[in-house]
Amino acid sequence: METEQKEKDSQRLQLILDLMRFRGQLHAVDAFLWLFIMGLPAVPGLIVREFFNILTADATLGWNVYSVLGLWIALVTVNVGVIFAGRHTKTQHRFAISALVRRNMLDALMQRPAAEPLQNQNGQVTNVGEVISYLRDDGRQIEDQLQFLPELNGIGVFAVFSFIILLTVNWQVTVFIFIPLLVIVGVVQWTWNRIQKLRHDGRQATQKVTGFIGEMFSTVQAIQVAGATESVLRHFRAANDLRRKTMVRDELFSAILGAVFRNIVTIGTGIMLLLLALRADLTLTVGDFALFVYFLGFIGEFLAFFGLFMAFIRQTDVAFDRLTSLAPERQPRFLTESKPMYFNTLLWQRVDLPPIEQPQRDPVKQLNLLEVNDLTYLHPDSGRGVKDTNFTLRRGELLVITGSIGSGKTTLLRTLQGMLTPQSGTIRWNGQIVKDPKVFFVPPRSAFVPQVPMLFSDTLRNNILLGLGRDDETVLNAIYTAVFDQDVRDFPAGLDTQVGSRGTRLSGGQVQRTAAARMLVRRPDLLIFDDLSSALDVVTEGQLWARIFENKEGWRPACLVVSHRPALLRRADQIIVMGDGQVRAQGRLDELLAHNAEIQHIWGQDQNAE
Numbered sequence: 001m002e003t004e005q006k007e008k009d010s011q012r013l014q015l016i017l018d019l020m021r022f023r024g025q026l027h028a029v030d031a032f033l034w035l036f037i038m039g040l041p042a043v044p045g046l047i048v049r050e051f052f053n054i055l056t057a058d059a060t061l062g063w064n065v066y067s068v069l070g071l072w073i074a075l076v077t078v079n080v081g082v083i084f085a086g087r088h089t090k091t092q093h094r095f096a097i098s099a100l101v102r103r104n105m106l107d108a109l110m111q112r113p114a115a116e117p118l119q120n121q122n123g124q125v126t127n128v129g130e131v132i133s134y135l136r137d138d139g140r141q142i143e144d145q146l147q148f149l150p151e152l153n154g155i156g157v158f159a160v161f162s163f164i165i166l167l168t169v170n171w172q173v174t175v176f177i178f179i180p181l182l183v184i185v186g187v188v189q190w191t192w193n194r195i196q197k198l199r200h201d202g203r204q205a206t207q208k209v210t211g212f213i214g215e216m217f218s219t220v221q222a223i224q225v226a227g228a229t230e231s232v233l234r235h236f237r238a239a240n241d242l243r244r245k246t247m248v249r250d251e252l253f254s255a256i257l258g259a260v261f262r263n264i265v266t267i268g269t270g271i272m273l274l275l276l277a278l279r280a281d282l283t284l285t286v287g288d289f290a291l292f293v294y295f296l297g298f299i300g301e302f303l304a305f306f307g308l309f310m311a312f313i314r315q316t317d318v319a320f321d322r323l324t325s326l327a328p329e330r331q332p333r334f335l336t337e338s339k340p341m342y343f344n345t346l347l348w349q350r351v352d353l354p355p356i357e358q359p360q361r362d363p364v365k366q367l368n369l370l371e372v373n374d375l376t377y378l379h380p381d382s383g384r385g386v387k388d389t390n391f392t393l394r395r396g397e398l399l400v401i402t403g404s405i406g407s408g409k410t411t412l413l414r415t416l417q418g419m420l421t422p423q424s425g426t427i428r429w430n431g432q433i434v435k436d437p438k439v440f441f442v443p444p445r446s447a448f449v450p451q452v453p454m455l456f457s458d459t460l461r462n463n464i465l466l467g468l469g470r471d472d473e474t475v476l477n478a479i480y481t482a483v484f485d486q487d488v489r490d491f492p493a494g495l496d497t498q499v500g501s502r503g504t505r506l507s508g509g510q511v512q513r514t515a516a517a518r519m520l521v522r523r524p525d526l527l528i529f530d531d532l533s534s535a536l537d538v539v540t541e542g543q544l545w546a547r548i549f550e551n552k553e554g555w556r557p558a559c560l561v562v563s564h565r566p567a568l569l570r571r572a573d574q575i576i577v578m579g580d581g582q583v584r585a586q587g588r589l590d591e592l593l594a595h596n597a598e599i600q601h602i603w604g605q606d607q608n609a610e
Contacts, residue, residue, distance in 0.1 A: 011332055012317055018336035019146055023096045030093045031150040033086035037079070038154030090147060096341065098143040101323070102135050104335050108327040113438055115419035118326065129214025133207040134326060138319035141199075145316040148309050159302035162295040169288050187307065191257065195314040202250040203322060205243035212239055257311055356467045359522070361444040367525035367558055368395050368430050375425035377415040378581075386412045386581045389425070391574075395525070396556035398549075398571060402564045402602055403578035409562045410451070412578065413530055416560075417441040417448060446526035453515030455503035460488070461495040463503075464518045478521035481547045483540050484513040508535035516544065529561045542567050564602050575599070 020027055109118070109131070118131065166174040216223070216232060223232050324332045342353050370393040378385040386408040393399045401409050414420045416427065418438025427434040434440045441448075455463050464475055472495060479485050487510055491497040503511040512535045519527060527548070532541065545568060548559070561568065569575060569589050577585040577592065577599050585596040592599040 008317065012313070012320060015320060015332065015336045016146065016149075018333060018338070019097050019100070019142070020149070022100055022336070022338050023093065026089060026093050026096060027150075030086065030089040031153060033082055033089055034150035035154040035157060036082045037086045038151050038158065090150075094143050094147050095343070097146045098139045099341055099343070100339065101142055101335055102139045103339060103341065104337055105135060105139075105323055105326065107339075108330060108334055111438075112327070113419050113421045115414040116421065127211045127214055130207040130211035131326070132214070133203065133210040134322055137203055137206060138322050141316055141319035142323075145312055145319075148312060152305060152309050155298075155302045155305055159299050162298050166292060166295050166299075169292055187257070191253075191311070194253065195257075195311050198246070198250040198253050199315040199318045200322075201246045202243075203318060205239075205246040209236075209239050209243050212236055254311065257307065356469070358469050359442075359444045361523070361525075365430065366395070367445070369393075369428075370526065370558065371426075371428040371431075372416065373426045373428070375412070375415055375427065376423050377411060377420045378423065379411075384408070384411075384581060385420075386415060386578075389583055391576055391583070391586065393526075393558050393560060395558050397573040398559045398561065398568075399574050399576065400568055400572040401560070401562045401576045401578060402569065403584070403598070404602075407578040408581035409578050410530055411581070413448070413528055413560070413562060417446070417528065441526075443522040443524050445524060446528060447519035447522050447524040448528045449512070449515045449519055449530065449532060451530045453503075453511055455499050455506075455511060455514060457501045458499065459493075459495065460491070460497045460499055460514065463499055463514055464521055466518065468522065470521055475517070475521055478517040479513075481520045481544070482513045482516040483543045483547065484510065484517055487513070509537070509540065512536060513540075513544075520548070523555055523557075525557055527557045527559045527561075529559070529563070531562045538565065538567065541565060545571060566603065569603065577602075 112118070118127075163174065212235070216236070223229055320332065320335070323335055324330075327334065340354075342351050372389060372391050375389040376385070376387045378387065384406070389412055391399065401412065403409055411420065415422050416437065418436065418441060422437065427437060429440070429445075461472070461475060464478065475495065476485070476488075479488055488494060488497075497505075499505055499514070503514065506514065512532060516529075516532065532544075536544070548557070549571075563569070572589065574587060575585075575589060575592055576583055577596060579598060584598060585592055589599075589603075593603060
C-alpha cells in the first residue's frame with residue numbers, strides 16, 4: 001500500500017511538472033510576479049519597525065517620518081501595479097492549464113471506438129452529462145492546484161525571510177513558530193484519506209446529477225409520452241439531495257480544516273506574546289515588537305496556506321484519477337502532453353487559428369475492391385454481435401444487408417468502420433490490410449449515415465459542411481442528390497436556416513436527408529447507410545438512390561446499406577441476409593427468393609407494406 005502511494009505521488013508530481021513546462025514562459029512570468037505579490041507585504045514590516053523606532057528615538061537608519069511614509073507609499077504603488085500584472089498572467093495561466101487538460105481528455109475520448117460504451121473507474125457506463133462533470137470539475141481542480149504553486153512559492157520565500165529576521169530579534173520566541181507548522185502537518189496527515197474520500201464522493205454525486213440532466217434533455221418526448229414526468233423529477237430530486245449532502249460534507253470539512261489551520265496559528269501567536277510578557281529578561285524596542293507581531297501574522301498566513309495546499313494535493317489526486325480512468329488504455333501522462341493551443345497567453349502575443357485541413361482524395365488509392373474476411377465482434381455483456389462475416393464490394397456496386405431485428409446488421413457496420421474494435425478478422429482496401437479501421441474509414445474514403453443522425457444547433461450550411469471548404473453550389477448539388485432541394489427552397493433563410501438543438505426544427509426525414517447531404521458533399525469512395533429508410537417515404541428514397549447512381553462527373557461510389565425496402569433489394573448487386581450475427585445467405589434477389597425462407601418472409605412483408 002505504501003509503495004502504491006509512493007508511485008501515485010511520483011506520478012502526480014510528474015504530471016504537475018509537465019503542466020508547469022507547458023507555456024513555460026507564461027508560468028515563469030506568473031511565478032515571478034506572484035513572488036512579489038505574495039512577498040512584498042512582508043517588507044512593510046521593516047518600515048513599521050523603523051517608523052516606531054523614530055517615534056521612540058530608537059531609530060538607527062537616520063530616516064525621518066516623511067521619508068518612511070514616502071517609502072511606504074512607493075511600495076504600495078508598486079505592489080498595486082504588480083497585482084494588476086499578476087492577475088492577468090494568473091488568469092491566462094489558469095486557462096492554459098485547464099484548456100490543455102480538457103483538450104487532451106477530449107482527444108483521448110474522440111480516439112476511442114465510437115460505439116463502445118464509455119466507462120468510469122468503477123466500470124460503470126458513463127454518459128455525456130457525466131463526462132461534462134469530469135471535464136468541468138476535475139479540470140478546474142487541477143487548474144487550482146497549479147495556481148497554488150506560484151502563490152505558495154511567493155509567500156514561502158518571504159516567510160523564510162521573515163523567519164530569519166525574527167531570529168535576529170529573538171531566537172527563543174521565534175522557534176515557537178515551528179509548533180503550529182508541526183500541528184498543521186499532523187492534522188493533514190491524520191485527515192489525508194478523509195479528504196480524498198469526501199472529494200471523490202462529491203465528484204461522483206455531481207457526475208450523477210449532470211448525467212441525469214443530459215438523459216432527461218435527450219428523452220423529453222419519451223418521458224412525456226410515458227407519463228413519467230413526476231417519477232423522473234422524484235429521481236432527479238433524490239440525486240440532487242445526495243449531491244447536496246456530499247458537497248456540504250466536502251465543503252464543510254475543507255472549511256473546518258482552514259479554520260483549524262488559522263486558529264492554530266492564532267493560538268501559537270498568543271503563546272509567543274505570553275512568553276514575551278512572562279520573560280522579564282527579554283527587552284524589545286517598540287519597533288522590534290511591532291515587527292515581531294507583523295511578521296508572525298505573515299508567517300502564520302504561510303502556515304495556513306501550506307496546510308490548505310497539502311489538503312489540496314489529495315483532492316487533486318482524485319481529479320487525476322477520475323480523468324485518467326476514462327482512458328485506461330493510455331498512460332496517465334497523456335493528460336498533460338504538450339499540444340498546440342490557439343489562444344493568446346500574454347498581452348503582446350497574438351495567435352491565429354490554423355486553417356482547417358481539407359481532406360484530399362488520392363485517385364490512385366480510390367476504392368476498387370473492399371474485402372471483409374471473418375470479421376468478428378461479440379458484445380462483452382451479451383455475447384451477441386457478428387461472427388466470421390465475409391463479403392466483397394467493388395466500386396460502383398450496391399450491397400444491401402437485411403435481416404430481422406437483432407440479427408447483427410448495425411453491429412456489422414460499426415465493426416467494419418472501427419466504431420467497435422474488431423476482435424478478429426481482416427479488412428482489405430484494394431488488397432491492403434486496414435490496420436486501424438476507426439482512423440481509415442473517414443472522408444474522403446468513406447462516409448456514414450446512422451439510423452439517428454446528429455445535428456448541431458447551427459445553420460443548415462454549417463451542419464452539412466462541418467468545416468469543409470466548399471462553395472454553395474457544391475452544397476446545393478449535394479442537397480439535390482439527397483432529395484432535399486425542394487425543402488431548402490421552401491425555407492425562408494435557405495442554407496442559413498437554423499436547425500435548432502439536435503435538428504429539432506426539422507422533421508425526421510429532413511434530418512436524415514441533411515445527414516445524407518453531409519455525406520454526399522464529401523464525395524467519398526464508400527457510402528455506408530444504416531437503415532436510411534426509417535424516416536423516408538418510398539418515393540423519396542427511390543429518388544435518392546436514382547440520383548446517387550446518376551454517375552455525374554465520373555463519381556461511382558460503392559454503397560453498403562442496411563435496408564429491407566423492396567425497391568432497394570431489387571436494385572442491389574448483392575444482398576446479405578443476417579441472422580444471429582452470421583451471414584445466413586448471400587446473392588442476388590432472384591437467387592435468394594428461390595430458396596431462402598427469411599428473405600421470402602422479408603420480401604412478402606415489405607411488398608404488402610408498400
